[in-house]
Amino acid sequence: MSTPASKDLKFYSGDDQVIQFVAKDSSKQIIDLTGATAKMQLKVKRDDVGYVMEQVGVVVGVEGKVTITFTPAEVDSLGSSQGDTKSYLYDIQLTLIDTTVVTVLAGRVSVVYGVTI
Secondary structure, three states: OOOOEEOOEEEEOOOOEEEEEEOEOOOOOEOOOOOOEEEEEEEOOOOOOOOOEEEEOEEEHHHOEEEEEEOHHHHHHHOOOOOOOEEEEEEEEEEOOOOOEEEEEEEEEEEEOOOOO
16 A cells, blocks of 8 residues: 555535545455544645545445545535536545554545536
């Protein structure tokens, strides 16, 4: 888990958004995340001191599964009522039981204003 995977995401206003993955090592073996925590932060610019939003994930340790969920209201708070697409940088970090911090996923989140109200 040394270099984070890169994946751009698209969120639609008014929708639940669920990010889910299973942590695996270079041999494709599931990593036991017992005692680990996960968080995702969104920023406008990489060097911003603060973040726009932080979500804490649910970790199922022995399965290596991480789930991070955004409610429709949370997604709406990131978007634009003018119908413009807004974009944020994000990363997801795991803090392992031994306090090692590992960034596992990073990229850009585009928030698209939905048509249906």
